[in-house]
Amino acid sequence: MELVAPEFALEEINKYKKDIITKNNLTTEEFEHIKFDLAIAITFIPLEKYAASFKVALSVCPDPNDIDFFALAITLKLPIWSNDTKLKEQNKIKILTTTELLRRPKIKKIIGDTS
Numbered sequence: 654m655e656l657v658a659p660e661f662a663l664e665e666i667n668k669y670k671k672d673i674i675t676k677n678n679l680t681t682e683e684f685e686h687i688k689f690d691l692a693i694a695i696t697f698i699p700l701e702k703y704a705a706s707f708k709v710a711l712s713v714c715p716d717p718n719d720i721d722f723f724a725l726a727i728t729l730k731l732p733i734w735s736n737d738t739k740l741k742e743q744n745k746i747k748i749l750t751t752t753e754l755l756r757r758p759k760i761k762k763i764i765g766d767t768s
Contacts, residue, residue: 654759657729659721660697663688703728713745 666673666688674684703725710723716739723746726733732747733740740748754760 656695657698657725657731658695659703659725660699661721662695663692663697666691698725698729709745713743715739715742 670684673679674681679687700721703721706724706727707720709727710720714720714723716737719733719735719737719740722733722735725731726746732749734749734751734754736750737748740746749757
């Protein structure tokens with residue numbers, strides 16, 4: 654399974670570094686380690702690769718803060734992983750909650766769930 658996100662998401666992580674550290678009781682070193690791991694686990698896609706899908710994304714995305722994620726999902730024809738129920742108020746892009754994602758056979762195999 655490949656995880657992708659708009660490149661700006663990495664910028665947001667940096668922008669809110671202090672908040673993330675405070676809310677999660679992390680040291681700066683722990684934060685940097687987690688950010689490094691995220692950069693390895695997630696492919697961050699530059700805006701130019703999905704900008705052509707913004708018009709459609711604007712018409713279907715119920716939350717203006719998530720336009721980039723919708724445009725990327727439209728471009729790559731992928732679902733979005735989010736627990737934000739508001740995002741399910743449309744039918745163009747499949748939204749998977751963590752629970753729904755963990756129920757998928759491919760994910761169960763990755764995490765070793767035999768139930």
